[in-house]
Amino acid sequence: MHPNFSQSSLLISLILFLLSHHFPCSLCLDDFHYSNCTSPLEFECGHELGNIEYPFWVYGHQAEYCGHPLFKLYCEGGEHAIIEIKSRKYKVLYINPESQILQIVTMDVLPKEHIVCPQSPLMDSTPFNYTPYVEMAAVTLTNCSIDDHPGAYHFSCTMNNRLHEAYLATNLSVAKELRSRCKYGVIISKFPVLLPELEGLLNGSSYDVEEVLREGFEVQWTADNAICKECVRSGGTCGYDTTSNKSCCLCRDKPYPNKCSSMYPSAFLFSSFLCWFF
Template sequence: MHPKFSQSSLLFSLILFLLSHHFPCSLCLDDFHHSNCTSLFEFECRHDLGKIEYPFWVYGHQPEYCGHPLFKLYCEVEHAIIEIKSRKYKVLSINPKSQILRIVTMEVLPREHIVCPQSPLMDSTPFNYTTHVEMVAFTLTYDCSSIGDHPGAYDFSCTMNDSLHQAYLARNLSVATELQSRCEYSAIIHEFPVLVLELEGLVNGSSDDVEEVLREGFEVQWTADNAICKECVGSGGTCGYNTTSNKSCCLCRDKPYPNKCSSMYPSSPLLLFSSSIPIVFISSLCSLCWFFC
């Protein structure tokens, strides 16, 4: 048998096979929603936060449908920022497995004097404080004589309206109220989250720096359509967000779906192609044998 004749017959058989079989379009080209969000973005803004996964997304680097709108991250003056109820927080760490985010208010970032604390607002948000957080109170004094030492209170200085004030971190509201009664002008910040571990260091004397306790931030745990995302990923898709319906969705190889990918489209086209390769060769060989017989 002539080599050139054999090769041309084989090629002809392959072409006949491919023309006589229909393959889903997703096997040739992924839907752009899916391909744009499948590759996790490595977010580095002064320090590495690791790979960003849904519900988070990075503004300027990923399309907005890759994440939930309340979980938008961006880099500002070398700080990774998330906004919660219009307030900016620096992101210190993200733990996707435990779904815990550690953040710190921008007011207490390192500077000569920190800005006096304001209570974070987490109500009606997808964030809840973790069990590693304890709520403390602050008493801010104005033009007041020295209060002196008080058990359960730790003094520090902070600025408000460009004025420097003496302030006290109080373990509970009753201590903060007592400190307030000793001064003619004062204000109380009723609830402010700090890490239990950092607060214990302040109490047992291993740390006397209130500013450092504040700069370590606090932890919140998030929830964002976990059941839908689990079903989506199990079907071979990646979780995304429908900005028209304002709901989570499943980004699949052929198109986005509300909850999970269609069973008509395999999660990996390579598997289908690899399983089809023997069929191609068998079909070609059979065609050649029939031709020569």
């Protein structure tokens, strides 16, 4: 028998064998955890925030295992992208995934008229730290008006349904001096503002304290960065195991604790070959 005829017959027999057998095409499907989280979500709520990637996830649009539970985002009223930190709501103004910087503003200062008197954010024991572009100012609430004072900027705010005279002070000593001039005074000792915005008040280029407050402040986050980088290098996407409450690696075959199995890519290619026929 001619050798070429024998090889051709073998190839034809192999093809007929493959065509006559049904292989489970579930082999060629990615694990649903990986499929649900591998594509970044474009999130728009009042303004465009860009692609949302781990550790962030959007409630109502993504599964909770796509992100860290402390980085849940949701849209409130169709105009406020919200993150909650220690049970307090903050509007998300900007997310920079490369530098891992988040710009947020407390919901207290968003109303256009009679903003709620701001309270100090609670960032201790969270994955967020203030960036170098944040300056800690102080806010003094009084029951009397005070003449112009260097380093203090007047605005009005409400607390317990009462309108208060308030002053944004560049430091705590100025805030204490303002309080001493009135019979009543409350000091909010640490309130973060963006340094460029505060400098605008100091040099006279900005006069609207409310707008300075509405620019919010920046924090930088950390969330298992080393594990996430190892996961991505192995071909997976970062996720969160809600059972063990730990970060994990979502891979094409199944989730792993740290990185994808090196054995899976060849198996995936073989299953893809089979599914190409069927």
